[in-house]
Amino acid sequence: MSERLKPGDTAPDFTLPDADGEEISLASRRGRKVIVYFYPAALTPGCTKQAVDFTDNLDLLADKGYDVIGVSPDKPEKLADFREQEDLKVTLVSDPTKETLTAYGAFGEKKLYGKTVTGVIRSTFVIGENGTIEHAFYNVKATGHVAKVIKDLKIGDTE
Template sequence: MSERLQPGDTAPAFTLPDADGKDVSLADYRGRKVIVYFYPAALTPGCTKQACDFTDNLGVLADAGYDVIGISPDKPEKLAKFREKEDLKVTLVGDPSKETLGAYGAFGEKKLYGKTVTGVIRSTVVVDEEGKVERALYNVKATGHVAKIIKDLGI
């Protein structure tokens, strides 16, 4: 089980391929606030709802100085299909090794339909301009989560 991040922690660095196979690094966002969200799988109902919610609110978040990166264990090809099918505007990156998911505490044991399984824990980490964790939310709901973040951040 990976350690969960706490406010004030340094956000773990990552460089992962996006839907086009281009590397995206957390370091690229230095000086901007970033909402990094972790989801189990592209093209599934809950993850689609969440990605569409982030896409629909991208303007509001960007105006408040936030960029959004979605991370799943999917390969770039699947992320590209997801982006095209749902017309997503958020940056989607893949972590097939699950190394970054683990570093952020977003991979481990979770309850799924009453059973304990190992997998991606739907999580959101807000990283400030200095690369520090501002908020770390775990076991979040796919629906209504974006509205809650916007409210919690006072946007």
């Protein structure tokens, strides 16, 4: 299990293929704020709920200067199916080696239905324009998480 990241840490850079096989890198986003979220598997109920919630709030997040990138171990072809079936607008990238997942502490032991298993730990990171982690959320719930991120970032209806 890799160490968990915390606010103030430098976000590990990555270059991963998106749903179309195009290379997406975190470094190319310098100067913008980025929300990177890690999820276990495309086309599953919780992961679909989370991706749809991010898509539904993408305009609000983009208006505040945030890009959103979802990372899973799924192959780009499965991500393309996920995007098409759910009409997703967020950028989805593939990390089949789990190297990026591990670098963010988003892969390792977790509890699943009372058992300890090894897998993707649903996590979200808010990365500042300079590449520094501003917020690190581990073991998040798929439902309601996007609303919590928006609230924690103090954007939306509360301004």
